[in-house]
Amino acid sequence: MTDTIFGKIIRREIPAAIVYEDDEVLGFKDIAPQAPVHVLFIPKHDAIPTLDDVRAEQAPLIGKLALAAAEYARREGFAQDGYRIVMNCRENAGQTVFHIHLHLLAGAALGHFGAAGR
Numbered sequence: 001m002t003d004t005i006f007g008k009i010i011r012r013e014i015p016a017a018i019v020y021e022d023d024e025v026l027g028f029k030d031i032a033p034q035a036p037v038h039v040l041f042i043p044k045h046d047a048i049p050t051l052d053d054v055r056a057e058q059a060p061l062i063g064k065l066a067l068a069a070a071e072y073a074r075r076e077g078f079a080q081d082g083y084r085i086v087m088n089c090r091e092n093a094g095q096t097v098f099h100i101h102l103h104l105l106a107g108a109a110l111g112h113f114g115a116a117g118r
Contacts, residue, residue, distance in 0.1 A: 006042050006099040024061070025068040027104075036107025037078060041065045042099060049098040051089040062100075069104040078106045 009016045010026055019039055020027030030038040043061050048054055054062060066085060073079040083106035088095040 004047070004097050004099045006040075006097055006101065007047060010042070010044050020068055020072045022068065024064055027068060027072055030103070034103075035084075035105040035110060037076070037083070037105065039069070039072060039104045041068050041072075041102045041104065046100075048100040050095065051087055051100060054100070065100075065102040069102055073104065073106060082106070082110075084110050 005014065008014045009028060017029040018026065019029060020041065024044055025041055026044050027039050027041045030040050043065065046058060046061055048058065048061075051062075069083075069085050070079070073083045083104055086103040086105065087101070088103075
C-alpha cells in the first residue's frame with residue numbers, strides 16, 4: 001500500500017468517517033465536502049495513482065468502486081433523488097491524492113457542467 005493519506009486511512013493510521021467497507025473498497029466522508037453528501041470510494045489493495053494507470057485486468061476494480069457508490073446511495077436513501085460520481089485524473093482535473101478514487105456527491109441539486117453534462 002502506498003504512503004498517501006488514503007493508504008494511511010486504509011491502515012487506520014489516521015481517522016476517517018468510514019461509511020462503507022467491503023473486502024476491496026473503502027468509502028469515507030470527504031474532509032472538504034463539495035456537496036451535502038461527499039463520499040470517497042477507494043480500492044483497499046490496489047494503489048493505482050490515476051485513471052490513466054489502470055490496466056485492462058484492473059478494470060473490474062473501477063466497476064466495484066461504482067457499484068459500492070451506488071449501493072451506498074441506495075442504502076442512505078438518496079439514490080432516488082439522484083447523485084453524481086466523479087473521477088478526477090491528474091492535477092489539472094483536480095486530483096490531489098494519487099490513489100485512484102471515486103467521488104459520490106449528493107444531497108442537493110448539482111447542476112450541469114454545460115451542454116456536455118445534459
